[in-house]
Amino acid sequence: MEIIKRDNVADAIYDTLYQKIASGEWPEGSKIPNEYVLCEELGVSRISVRSAVQRFVALGMLEVKRGDGTYVKNFSLQEYLQQAVPFIIRSEDRRDMTEFREALESKAVRMAVELHNEDEIEELIRLFHISNDAFKRRDLDSYVALDMDFHRYLCTMSHNKILVTMWDAFVRPLTETVRYTASNIITSGVDVEDNHLLIALAIRERNVEKALENLHIVLDGILSPRSGDKASVLP
Numbered sequence: 001m002e003i004i005k006r007d008n009v010a011d012a013i014y015d016t017l018y019q020k021i022a023s024g025e026w027p028e029g030s031k032i033p034n035e036y037v038l039c040e041e042l043g044v045s046r047i048s049v050r051s052a053v054q055r056f057v058a059l060g061m062l063e064v065k066r067g068d069g070t071y072v073k074n075f076s077l078q079e080y081l082q083q084a085v086p087f088i089i090r091s092e093d094r095r096d097m098t099e100f101r102e103a104l105e106s107k108a109v110r111m112a113v114e115l116h117n118e119d120e121i122e123e124l125i126r127l128f129h130i131s132n133d134a135f136k137r138r139d140l141d142s143y144v145a146l147d148m149d150f151h152r153y154l155c156t157m158s159h160n161k162i163l164v165t166m167w168d169a170f171v172r173p174l175t176e177t178v179r180y181t182a183s184n185i186i187t188s189g190v191d192v193e194d195n196h197l198l199i200a201l202a203i204r205e206r207n208v209e210k211a212l213e214n215l216h217i218v219l220d221g222i223l224s225p226r227s228g229d230k231a232s233v234l235p
Contacts, residue, residue, distance in 0.1 A: 009044055013052040016042065021061060021072055031069045032062070094177050094222070101174060102219050104166060105154060109199070109215055112157035113208045120157050124200040127153055132194055138186050144179045147235065150196060157203070181222045181235040 131146035202211035
């Protein structure tokens with residue numbers, strides 16, 4: 001390994017070790033050189049090496065086995081984000097979360113309009129019907145879970161793995177925003193309008209404007225559910 005210069009030592013060690021893992025030079029399950037070897041090869045202190053290794057341990061990319069050594073783990077970006085996001089997003093950030101959802105799902109809808117097949121449309125419609133049935137039964141837990149399934153599938157119809165990964169990473173706070181709104185609507189007993197089916201039908205028609213319009217109505221309902229005698233929109 002190339003000896004590290006003294007400027008920005010910690011970052012330089014981190015970058016060097018990252019390249020070893022990312023390139024496959026240190027494959028999953030392999031044991032990396034111990035601290036003493038790394039110190040000698042990089043020309044840095046043991047403290048600096050240990051600090052860099054601990055950063056990878058915190059990320060879930062390395063695992064220290066006591067009395068044995070340090071091993072490369074199977075890193076999952078999705079798992080890491082799922083654990084980190086709840087610490088970043090607060091319950092009062094509902095508007096920020098909804099705006100994030102609109103950006104994410106709007107892109108998914110645009111791509112789904114172009115790339116969908118009929119089997120995917122049928123599955124999206126099926127998800128709508130079973131979530132709508134759960135709402136009619138006033139089964140809040142089932143409705144929220146099924147509603148999230150509907151919107152996740154909408155993301156999968158983009159055929160973009162990163163969009164789906166981002167959805168999965170934020171699924172916990174997204175679920176809480178839907179639960180908050182759906183709970184208010186279910187307990188109020190008011191009549192509701194459900195625009196989810198209209199999203200699916202607009203995608204089938206390849207009508208991106210209509211699909212986005214109904215998506216906006218659905219997501220806007222999360223922020224401003226109406227109560228009383230007026231109809232509310234299902235989130």
